[in-house]
Amino acid sequence: MPLLLRGMPTHAKILQPFIKREGAPLASLVNSEPTGTANFGGVEGKGIRTTAREEGDWIVIEGEKIWATNCAGWVFKGAGLQCVTRRFIPSSSASASRSSPSTSDTNVVVAVTWADIEASPPGSYTVLKHFDSFGLTAKSGPLVRISGVRVPKSQLLCQPGQGLELCDEAFTMSAIVLGAMSVGVMRAEFDSALAFAKRDDRGGAEPILTKQSRRSTEGAWLPPARELAYHAKVYCSESAVKAVIDCVYAAGVTTYDEGSGLGLGKLVKVTMVLPLFDGGNVGVRKRQLQKLMCAADYDAWGTTM
Template identity: 40%
Template sequence: MVSFTLTPSELATRHAARTFATTHLTSAKATYASLPTPQARFQSLQPIYSAAVHAGLIKAQIPAPVGGASTSLIDAAILVEEFYAVEASACLTIFGTGLGLTPLCLAFRAELQPFLEPFLSGEGAPLASLVFSEPDGVANWLEPGAPGLQTTAYRDGDEWVLNGEKIWATNSAGWDFRGADLGCVVCRCVDETVVSNATSPSDLITILLVTREDIQRNGDESFQVLSHPETAGHKAVSGPHIKYNNLRLPAKNLLCAPGTGTAIVTHSFEISAMLVGAMGVGIQRAAFETALSFSRSARGGTVPIAQRQSVADLLINIKMRTETSRFLTWKAAHALLEGPGEHEQRREHALLAKVHCSEAAVQSVLDAVNAVGVSAYSTDLPLADLLSTALVLPIFDGGNVGIRRRALQELITADGYQPWFSSFGEE
């Protein structure tokens, strides 16, 4: 890891990702850009998603111990960077399924294999979703005395009954908006016995598995799409406002019993935090390559504009941010699985990567815009699209201000915190 030299497996991942991006992602915007609604744009990309399934890119996000092909989170970081350097909207749906499967993989038990099987087959276009965010926000979902999650569940005989509204959960409505193939729905248990014994909001957090078959069995009123919000970036991604209404689920659909869900949710989002770092790397890479290529012309002067110090300084800053973002992301990917320390120490770099790389991406695209000048105004260059995507990174997947920096604050202010343990281990 210290040498930052990619292994043969990681080099193969990079090659496969570049090949897929060149073949399928470079033309994706032409497929969806002229369509008038987010739902139409999302649905137009199903053939690309199907190609990703057949290419093994869903199985590649599932850990090998549960039947997938992933043996390294650095592989995942490489895959995300390569895709985001080409086309973010077309690939977030692919990674949304990876995130959707993460709780199932982390809490996997042999009897849950049927839920995972569709995503291992390499066939069709199955979608998974981690269904967490709610219309009123979730930054304070574990704060004592606060309302907490408003999506609730209770046990009724051999079934769980699910109610509530969710929003922004990528893929949560499926291709036809009648539900994803699998949703890991984070909710609050309201059983009287569980509530009476709870000492903190975390004691109530539950995760239920919801399949398309469950929704179909319950009927149309059990699951509704209330709206399809337009978003600043990721213009062809589906993260709708949905509602569960007395959706009845078999007892076997319980992934995490009350009190065990919080750790799985937070661990899932720590992995995704590292991957947002990789998204930021990909965006910065694309911005640098665009600005560098543009700056090699004289633009009416006597020398290429890259030889003007003001422009060169902007390019240098973008390059430095991109490299440091990549190395921090790879460190985070390595640390989550390899350490040092226990999980509490291992997660620090993932949080740092999410905050640093997402904010660096915004600044790097702005620097690229300034280096290019008024020509960035034209959609002939990708900088406007890159900026709209970059602006999303600090606020989605756990906003930097509301969630990620607060988590870092808790880490660094905790009694016994060792500033460099997550980097070097015991000193």
């Protein structure tokens, strides 16, 4: 997404593997770091630790990243394209150490291709650890170490100081996808719980749908979330967590049985991680809302009738 947002004609060659539709190239937005990125924009904290050091017409990358979906590629030697957030160190201060404080005016996003990694010294890109992720199991977001990977300076996607803004824009675009995903998960949860409530009486005289309040509670989250899927990940993902709990209440202990055909157990796991990935609600998404509300020209009722 950063390349789509800020890409220049000179970056066209980076997209060729995707445009030609040859093979199965992977792309990744690489932002999170092992020490956490909830305070990535603060001038008082450590912020982004990974560095992009200027050396003539080249950028030399050092640091570790984590949780970035697809970043290691199919064979764990790097994806076809990685857009990576870095702390820029110009050649005039190349002696600065990797532990130097990060400031908001040095962050950049660099496009790193698989060819860049291949052309770098052996061991420049290493997968340190894979994770058994909870909920979304069909994904790879390992801990990787980048040490001495060299990329042309022309692959900087923004000027120093614009990296956090660009990353924020990319997460804003993906919020639509995550909101829609949350609505889809809620619909699957609701369909499963509704079918169960219609057919099962739990030892009573009538199906539980005619007896318990569950028939309306979980459905109440769906209509507003469907509309807001176009605008926000936060509301939809957190609504999905509330909805799946209501659906579990409707199905009761049967949720435990993975062989029951309900599928709620799996959906619970998926739902619980929706607020965490692709820009966590606490570290990224709610900060976006906070920034918006802190603006001097913020109009709380600007979108109302």
